[in-house]
Amino acid sequence: MAGQQLKSVAGLLLVLNFCMYVIVLGIGGWAMNRAIDHGFIIGADFNLPAHFSPIYFPMGNAATGFFVTFALIAGVVGVASAISGLNHLRSWTSDSLPSAAAAATIAWTLTLLAMGFAWKEIELEIRNARLRTMEAFLIILSVTQLLYIAAIHGIVSR
Numbered sequence: 700m701a702g703q704q705l706k707s708v709a710g711l712l713l714v715l716n717f718c719m720y721v722i723v724l725g726i727g728g729w730a731m732n733r734a735i736d737h738g739f740i741i742g743a744d745f746n747l748p749a750h751f752s753p754i755y756f757p758m759g760n761a762a763t764g765f766f767v768t769f770a771l772i773a774g775v776v777g778v779a780s781a782i783s784g785l786n787h788l789r790s791w792t793s794d795s796l797p798s799a800a801a802a803a804t805i806a807w808t809l810t811l812l813a814m815g816f817a818w819k820e821i822e823l824e825i826r827n828a829r830l831r832t833m834e835a836f837l838i839i840l841s842v843t844q845l846l847y848i849a850a851i852h853g854i855v856s857r
Contacts, residue, residue: 702853706791709850713784716843719836720777720806726833727771733757734764759830760823766816770833773809777840780806787851799851807844814841 737757754764780802787799817834820826826834 702791705850705853706788709784709847710788712843712847712850713781713788716777716840716847717781719840719843720774720781723770723833723836723840724774724778726829726836727767727774729829730756730758730763730767730833731771734767759826760820762816762820762823763826763830766813766820766830766834769809769813769816770837773806773813773837773840776802776809777806777844780844784847784851796851800848803844803848803851807841807848810837810840810844813837 734756738755754768756763756767759766780799783802784799787795814837817837820830821834
């Protein structure tokens with residue numbers, strides 16, 4: 700009985716995390732596209748600006764480039780983790796647990812890294828609504844991904 704409850708909790712968290720990672724990828728993709736379209740133009744006849752950064756984003760602040768880059772990496776690994784987790788939920792055996800747990804843990808640590816840059820971006824204050832949304836999603840994901848890891852290990856109590 701407790702195993703079935705854990706399985707349903709893990710399934711709910713898996714679907715929630717998958718949807719949130721997809722949203723993070725969508726917003727991060729928009730930000731990356733905007734940075735590429737509106738970034739510095741460097742060519743043979745152009746000089747580099749005085750404060751050139753290869754991770755320049757025309758919106759946000761100095762932490763935005765790092766935040767978006769690591770959010771995209773965390774999002775891709777998070778989606779892959781959800782696919783691995785789906786396989787584990789289907790079989791729910793100790794043989795499928797290590798791969799699901801490893802992928803979920805890697806996704807969680809990358810999410811924590813992106814969340815650290817989100818906090819720095821929040822501290823620097825200048826950002827738009829889409830970046831604030833992505834920050835909120837990553838902060839929430841850092842908790843829900845940890846709960847998912849606990850649920851697939853059977854640590855979550857009834």
